[in-house]
Amino acid sequence: MSVSEESLEPDAAMARIKHAEMLVRSGRRWRAASFAAVGLVTMGYFAVMGGVRYAQSGLLGMVMTLVPTLAVVAMMEILGKRRAVQGRQLLHTEYVLAGAYAGLTCVAGILAVLLPHPMPAALSGVAPGVACFIGSWRAARR
């Protein structure tokens, strides 16, 4: 709903208020869903990665290393198309969480290779996943 300088009838004014509320809610939901999706993909990735490494599947293992990168690229693409409210506090939180996610994913990747059993390797993906879920919760909250 674009706005113009025309005069405003009461029902149009109320419709405008409801539209603005819907737009804010929708942007917030998209952002929260994007964070949650990256969290799920990351945790799923490490869960599968633990098993793949033990299956000694070299090619699949290489393909799997691209999954978190693709998840983040997809999230950036979605967020770019659908802008959400970005106050300073939320922006700061998102920067911190993005940094935490990147760092924790690197650590989890190293642990997944070094740990001798599939289960700890799979569990190493929980921490970066949790960072994304915190982001999702913060984005959904007013």
Place this chain on the structure above:
Amino acid sequence: MTEKPHPRHKLDEIIHSPVRLSIMATLAAAGETDFRFLREALEISDSLLSKHVSQLEASGYVNVVKGYVGKRPSTWYSMTDTGRAAFTRYRVTLRHILGERGPTSEDSPDEEIIG
């Protein structure tokens, strides 16, 4: 016998403009938001948005903060307490005109202004 003025006369003229109302409604729902989000949500030009935000700021309804995101300059807007009270009164008046129910949980109970 004097007739009561129509409630539409109680609509805050500063808010009762398509652009300014959209700005206030968005800020009421969002809390703090940046220039880009407002511009894209309202689908208006930078200059038109700036003009109306300046009017709201001059009326004490909107708080403007300038800063940086990395090296990129950015501007954030939020509603002041005065702005929030004025917007609540505006909504109550609007509901009254439209014959809807009285103040809801979104509106402060002490903001009823219709006599």
